[in-house]
Amino acid sequence: xxxxxxxxxxxxxxxxxxxxxxxxxxxxxxxxxxxxxxxxxxxxxxxxxxxxxxxxxxxxxxxxxxxxxxxxxxxxxxxxxxxxxxxxxxxxxxxxxxxxxxxxxxxxxxxxxxxxxxxxxxxxxxxxxxxxxxxxxxxxxxxxxxxxxxxxxxxxxxxxxxxxxxxxxxxxxxxxxxxxxxxxxxxxxxxxxxxxxxxxxxxxxxxx
Amino acid sequence: xxxxxxxxxxxxxxxxxxxxxxxxxxxxxxxxxxxxxxxxxxxxxxxxxxxxxxxxxxxxxxxxxxxxxxxxxxxxxxxxxxxxxxxxxxxxxxxxxxxxxxxxxxxxxxxxx
Numbered sequence: 001x002x003x004x005x006x007x008x009x010x011x012x013x014x015x016x017x018x019x020x021x022x023x024x025x026x027x028x029x030x031x032x033x034x035x036x037x038x039x040x041x042x043x044x045x046x047x048x049x050x051x052x053x054x055x056x057x058x059x060x061x062x063x064x065x066x067x068x069x070x071x072x073x074x075x076x077x078x079x080x081x082x083x084x085x086x087x088x089x090x091x092x093x094x095x096x097x098x099x100x101x102x103x104x105x106x107x108x109x110x111x112x113x114x115x116x117x118x119x120x121x122x123x124x125x126x127x128x129x130x131x132x133x134x135x136x137x138x139x140x141x142x143x144x145x146x147x148x149x150x151x152x153x154x155x156x157x158x159x160x161x162x163x164x165x166x167x168x169x170x171x172x173x174x175x176x177x178x179x180x181x182x183x184x185x186x187x188x189x190x191x192x193x194x195x196x197x198x199x200x201x202x203x204x205x206x207x208x
Numbered sequence: 209x210x211x212x213x214x215x216x217x218x219x220x221x222x223x224x225x226x227x228x229x230x231x232x233x234x235x236x237x238x239x240x241x242x243x244x245x246x247x248x249x250x251x252x253x254x255x256x257x258x259x260x261x262x263x264x265x266x267x268x269x270x271x272x273x274x275x276x277x278x279x280x281x282x283x284x285x286x287x288x289x290x291x292x293x294x295x296x297x298x299x300x301x302x303x304x305x306x307x308x309x310x311x312x313x314x315x316x317x318x319x320x321x
């Protein structure tokens with residue numbers, strides 16, 4: 001999306017060059033814009049999966065249903081853990097914007113650990129459901145539930161890998177203040193995974 | 209550890225690193241306050257699950273609270289409130305269109321009827 005310099009106002013060019021060293025039509029970095037477009041496409045993906053869950057809800061003819069397997073207090077704690085990981089992520093961004101690299105690494109690791117705790121909780125939940133007789137092929141509820149929450153879990157896992165890679169880069173001194181946008185873009189992904197869970201927790205678990 | 213993790217250096221809002229229309233980011237303390245509000249809203253949601261209000265009222269409240277959490281995370285943690293308006297319009301338009309599209313799809317299949 002590189003633009004002809006003549007199509008931009010002087011002020012816009014100056015801002016773009018000062019912030020990121022390149023000029024674009026929008027004055028925004030291409031990477032950040034691309035992440036938002038990607039998140040828009042993710043809305044469609046999770047929208048489809050949530051819609052499928054609604055479509056098949058209450059249509060299972062056999063096997064355990066939601067009321068038989070859900071453990072709301074347990075899932076509430078998992079939700080709280082993921083919600084707090086958004087706080088540590090945004091604190092990591094704030095730290096690198098201040099060139100505070102020690103705190104950046106602390107908050108990145110805290111975010112990764114909270115994400116790992118959420119995933120461990122999901123693995124435990126899945127194994128409990130399977131022990132109680134609900135698998136991905138048991139009934140329509142099992143299929144739509146495991147696919148939806150499984151896809152979300154994969155997203156969280158990829159986010160953890162991303163966070164640990166950034167932590168490693170920072171440890172080796174390759175993530176300086178001028179690269180704060182890298183943390184911001186990773187943060188956008190992480191927060192999106194959090195807002196998707198906010199929706200899943202309410203519409204799948206809490207609304208009977 | 210000689211310094212607290214929530215630095216006092218962040219007392220004043222940081223300018224955004226992006227060009228265009230924007231404001232200062234919240235401070236670390238403000239981020240913590242937002243997280244506390246999110247945790248409290250989650251606690252209210254779980255409490256509502258165990259109440260014996262009418263199903264329609266409970267579900268409406270639960271959806272409203274989820275909407276508040278969604279908007280708070282997007283606005284403050286994802287910085288949509290402070291970022292360039294192009295990003296806000298891009299995401300909100302996509303999200304609203306996707307929501308209406310899937311609601312229409314589900315209505316067509318008789319899910320909510």
